[in-house]
Amino acid sequence: MTGVWVYSTDFSLYGELLTKADELAEKLGAGTAALLIGRDVRENADSLARMADKVYLLDRPELGWFEAGVYAEIIYRLAQQHEPDLIIVDSSRRGKELSARLATKLKAGCIPDCLRLDVEQGRVVADRMVYGGRAISTQACKTPAVVAVAPHAFEEKKLRKAGELVEVDVDVPSPAVRLVETRTKEVSGAALEEAEIVIAGGRGIEKREDLKLLHELAEVLNGEVGCTRPLAEDRGWFTDWIGLSGHKIKPNLYIAVGISGAIQHVAGIRDAKIIVSINTDEEAPINQVSDYIINADLYEVVPALIDAIKRRLGR
Amino acid sequence: MPRVLVCIKHSLNVAELSVDRETGRVVTAGAPRKMSDFDRNAVEEALKLREAGWEAVVITVGDEEAKMALREALAMGVDSAYHITGDELKDLDTLATSYLLAKAAEKLKPDLILCGEASIDSFTGLVGPRIAEWLQIPHIAYVRSLKVEGAEVIAERSLEDRIEVVRAEMPALITVTREINEPRIPSIMAIMKASKKEIVRWSAGDLGVSTEELERLRAVGVLEVRAPMMKRKGVVIEGESVQEIVEKLVDALVQEGVLP
Numbered sequence: 001m002t003g004v005w006v007y008s009t010d011f012s013l014y015g016e017l018l019t020k021a022d023e024l025a026e027k028l029g030a031g032t033a034a035l036l037i038g039r040d041v042r043e044n045a046d047s048l049a050r051m052a053d054k055v056y057l058l059d060r061p062e063l064g065w066f067e068a069g070v071y072a073e074i075i076y077r078l079a080q081q082h083e084p085d086l087i088i089v090d091s092s093r094r095g096k097e098l099s100a101r102l103a104t105k106l107k108a109g110c111i112p113d114c115l116r117l118d119v120e121q122g123r124v125v126a127d128r129m130v131y132g133g134r135a136i137s138t139q140a141c142k143t144p145a146v147v148a149v150a151p152h153a154f155e156e157k158k159l160r161k162a163g164e165l166v167e168v169d170v171d172v173p174s175p176a177v178r179l180v181e182t183r184t185k186e187v188s189g190a191a192l193e194e195a196e197i198v199i200a201g202g203r204g205i206e207k208r209e210d211l212k213l214l215h216e217l218a219e220v221l222n223g224e225v226g227c228t229r230p231l232a233e234d235r236g237w238f239t240d241w242i243g244l245s246g247h248k249i250k251p252n253l254y255i256a257v258g259i260s261g262a263i264q265h266v267a268g269i270r271d272a273k274i275i276v277s278i279n280t281d282e283e284a285p286i287n288q289v290s291d292y293i294i295n296a297d298l299y300e301v302v303p304a305l306i307d308a309i310k311r312r313l314g315r
Numbered sequence: 316m317p318r319v320l321v322c323i324k325h326s327l328n329v330a331e332l333s334v335d336r337e338t339g340r341v342v343t344a345g346a347p348r349k350m351s352d353f354d355r356n357a358v359e360e361a362l363k364l365r366e367a368g369w370e371a372v373v374i375t376v377g378d379e380e381a382k383m384a385l386r387e388a389l390a391m392g393v394d395s396a397y398h399i400t401g402d403e404l405k406d407l408d409t410l411a412t413s414y415l416l417a418k419a420a421e422k423l424k425p426d427l428i429l430c431g432e433a434s435i436d437s438f439t440g441l442v443g444p445r446i447a448e449w450l451q452i453p454h455i456a457y458v459r460s461l462k463v464e465g466a467e468v469i470a471e472r473s474l475e476d477r478i479e480v481v482r483a484e485m486p487a488l489i490t491v492t493r494e495i496n497e498p499r500i501p502s503i504m505a506i507m508k509a510s511k512k513e514i515v516r517w518s519a520g521d522l523g524v525s526t527e528e529l530e531r532l533r534a535v536g537v538l539e540v541r542a543p544m545m546k547r548k549g550v551v552i553e554g555e556s557v558q559e560i561v562e563k564l565v566d567a568l569v570q571e572g573v574l575p
Contacts, residue, residue: 100444109534132329176453181480253573291548305561
């Protein structure tokens with residue numbers, strides 16, 4: 001038993017992933033390792049050493065751009081030397097591609113988007129959402145295994161380790177895919193996961209200018225504005241969306257405005273405490289998963305609601 | 316003639332699944348199925364290449380009924396269809412499924428392989444990148460636009476925080492998102508014609524894959540599938556006027572303690 005490894009494409013997720021890794025490693029009677037791979041990443045080694053028994057560091061100038069094939073090959077070569085039981089990766093788009101390629105190199109099983117993760121009788125057991133969010137599937141995988149873990153699925157705890165820093169010597173393979181151009185997306189949804197109140201718009205919003213209604217409502221409620229996938233990907237009004245393939249949120253209050261409630265969207269709001277839907281269509285699926293339903297024109301309801309809240313909250 | 320191979324899945328139609336109220340389990344036996352949504356985008360993208368002189372071929376791994384997805388792709392306009400099937404292929408996970416598809420790709424020698432971002436039912440997104448890895452060819456994920464230039468493919472992919480334009484030498488494997496195109500809907504005539512087309516059947520043995528090999532590639536097993544509890548109040552708020560309705564909603568939200 002040689003351990004549980006963590007690699008994250010997002011540095012801020014190492015804490016929660018290594019917390020889980022530590023818990024599983026203890027059950028396996030093994031240690032943990034954090035993989036720190038990239039360009040100019042050395043400065044982060046100390047903070048990882050406080051969270052893992054080992055830090056494998058590969059800091060190379062040619063690793064400035066993340067290409068999953070290159071990273072998979074590097075981690076694969078390390079894994080051949082040290083034979084970890086489990087490799088945990090973050091479930092971002094980059095992380096999922098990496099986990100698929102790494103698992104295949106290892107001829108290993110892979111479970112992406114894990115919401116729960118454990119080891120039982122030497123097997124890795126995980127829960128993930130399937131059927132467009134309609135069901136939770138519990139799956140078991142023999143070791144070695146690669147899993148990708150949904151962000152914020154696990155709580156971060158303070159780990160007080162004094163891990164050993166190991167500089168690894170691996171030839172960096174040349175990428176099979178070459179970068180031509182890259183554009184930063186203006187990310188609008190970063191705050192959605194943390195928000196207590198989220199107002200989201202769907203295809204019922206007719207024009208882009210009408211989004212100001214949602215912003216006004218969000219302002220009086222101190223909330224954030226989000227949307228469904230069609231508003232982001234088809235209409236380009238937002239950079240990202242709420243749903244199975246986007247943000248999965250758990251606010252106290254979620255107000256769905258002009259949203260029909262495709263199950264892929266509902267999968268992203270399942271953990272909301274209270275769901276309100278405002279929709280003219282009485283048959284809309286969103287109504288099946290809502291606590292409070294208003295079947296009326298959002299263009300009448302939202303302005304009236306803004307006024308009512310202002311009066312009630314004295315704003 | 317260059318060849319594009321599209322890997323598709325006959326998925327559970329997740330929008331029409333029902334839950335057994337007594338057991339809380341999702342009923343999958345006999346549940347309606349269809350070609351996975353993203354795969355339809357992959358087929359459409361292959362048809363665009365076909366219009367530029369390519370041969371478009373479609374393949375699936377699945378039971379007898381999975382032929383329906385191949386028929387649908389044929390009706391959309393692909394040239395030929397391959398069905399990897401057999402009793403020993405039940406409940407394969409992505410490791411084995413991708414291996415069979417990679418073995419088939421070795422026979423079919425495509426210049427480009429297209430897959431959907433993920434299947435609508437299990438939504439792992441693993442099969443595409445795994446095939447690329449088995450074949451040791453470049454892989455580009457989450458592609459929302461695509462063009463072929465000489466021996467290279469240039470693709471725009473959408474990551475959480477950025478858009479990347481990348482290029483790779485063919486043969487390459489590309490997984491596409493729903494935004495890449497609007498899949499065509501075949502005519503009744505095309506559907507009827509497609510129903511008469513021959514579908515090539517391959518067993519694992521035809522691809523040189525033994526039963527023992529398949530067993531070794533069984534890594535993930537499903538222990539249980541259950542519907543998550545989602546108890547909602549479902550209160551429809553009604554009233555004489557919009558003002559009355561929103562006042563009632565605000566009252567309710569105050570009661571729930573969710574207003575700031």
